[in-house]
Amino acid sequence: MDYFCTxxxxxxxxxxxxxxxxxxxxxxxxxxxxxxxxxxxVIIGLYALCVFGFFLxxxxxxxxxxxxxxxxxxxxxxxxxxxxxxxGHAWIGMWTIGTDYIQLHYFGEHATAxxxxxxxxxxxxLFVYAAWALPLFWGQ
Numbered sequence: 001m002d003y004f005c006t007x008x009x010x011x012x013x014x015x016x017x018x019x020x021x022x023x024x025x026x027x028x029x030x031x032x033x034x035x036x037x038x039x040x041x042v043i044i045g046l047y048a049l050c051v052f053g054f055f056l057x058x059x060x061x062x063x064x065x066x067x068x069x070x071x072x073x074x075x076x077x078x079x080x081x082x083x084x085x086x087x088g089h090a091w092i093g094m095w096t097i098g099t100d101y102i103q104l105h106y107f108g109e110h111a112t113a114x115x116x117x118x119x120x121x122x123x124x125x126l127f128v129y130a131a132w133a134l135p136l137f138w139g140q
Contacts, residue, residue, distance in 0.1 A: 033092050040089035047082040079137040087126045094122040
């Protein structure tokens, strides 16, 4: 079933058929979201391997060793990039879930309101995560 555009401000129309633009998507492009998702996964994986390797290489590490490792500028920058990659990765994943499953045929006329609440809740959680995590690496 084709839907015809009556909301020119929110839609791009192609031959009268509605193509909805998603203003809450991270990059507003499916290909770019795909690339961001994959690159962020690689960053998160490399960070996990780096930290795991440090623990394996230092079986008798002290608290001072751990503080020195995570307090180094390199690890502070790598940790910051990883936190931001995690936020981007999570947002794309949660946005995809929300747009795939919170739809009109599941939630009726309130689907848009439910999706808005869901996405607002996701953004709040991701903001709290970043606001909590970043000072751990750069605080004091």
